Amino acid sequence: MIDQKKIIEPDKVACEVCFKEIPISEATSVKATDYIVYYCGLDCYDRWKKQQPQPESPKRE
Numbered sequence: 001m002i003d004q005k006k007i008i009e010p011d012k013v014a015c016e017v018c019f020k021e022i023p024i025s026e027a028t029s030v031k032a033t034d035y036i037v038y039y040c041g042l043d044c045y046d047r048w049k050k051q052q053p054q055p056e057s058p059k060r061e
């Protein structure tokens with residue numbers, strides 16, 4: 001019998017939005033202000049982006 005151990009692979013990341021674990025090579029990563037956030041796909045990235053305040057909004061002078 002094969003003893004199945006849960007190995008935590010260091011190259012896996014959790015999606016910032018749905019917390020699904022994904023291989024870092026398949027993850028969509030975006031550099032935020034001073035850290036990197038990962039997503040399982042553009043769908044989650046889109047959702048995350050909508051939740052964020054928009055720092056790039058044009059200022060009126």
Ligand SMILES: [Zn+2]
Binds near residue numbers: 016019039040041
């Ligand atoms: Zn996700």
